Amino acid sequence: MRRADRLFQIVQILRRSGAPVTAAAIGAELEASQRTVYRDIADLIGQRVPITGAAGFGYVLDKGFDMPPLMLTPDEIEAAVLGALWVAARGDPALAKAARDLIAKIDAVIPAHLHPFIAEPTAATPPAKPMPPDGIDIAQTRTWIRAGRKIRIDYRDEQGAISARVIWPVAVGYLDMVRMLFGWCELRTDFRSFRADRVLAADFLDERHGERPALLRARWSRYMAERRERRAASCAP
DSSP: OOHHHHHHHHHHHHHHOSSOBOHHHHHHHHTOOHHHHHHHHHHHHHTTOOEEEETTTEEEEOTTOOOOTTOOOHHHHHHHHHHHHHHHHHSOHHHHHHHHHHHHHHHHHSOGGGTHHHHSOSOOOOOOOOOOOOSSOHHHHHHHHHHTEEEEEEEEOTTSOEEEEEEEEEEEEEOSSOEEEEEEETTTTEEEEEEGGGEEEEEEEEEEOSSOHHHHHHHHHHHHHHHHHHHHHHHOO
């Protein structure tokens, strides 16, 4: 690995870690000696990269530090393009456009020798299957999730029964065949999932549900984890 690449990777390792990282751990990931890591850390500090720590304790990167944008490795470029292509094929129209714009922006700013990693990627997604039209504006739904506001919907379930619901939207799920809306249902007083194509009408209310979106999402994540555990237990021999 070139020294410049190694310095960049050290910053990346420290950036993604929430705890001090030892030189031994950095060296193991980069296949470099601890002496090399110590020297590289000293060079980065000499270049005014805000790294604190000491040998034996570990190193931490100041959370306020930022690097020039899009200093990407070939693998990072392919990962970004693969994800963007998936979203472009399966996301709602607003996200699909954003994904295509993202690919164009990356292509516009990376060095010329990296362009083949976008034009000729080694990874690919399977062709997207046709999806039924959504009965709710997914882009506005995502805005309401961030704002912590309620949505009133008329919903047709799998048996064809229609009900009126007021939900606290938590997340939008993008599946191969359909998009899903997850949220707390006031009618059922529990979390429920709704297929976007079965929503017959939607009214985006100004009323807030009163719970911080991050906390509501955490509650939903725990609910889903417990649900998976129950299913696993019921299937156990």
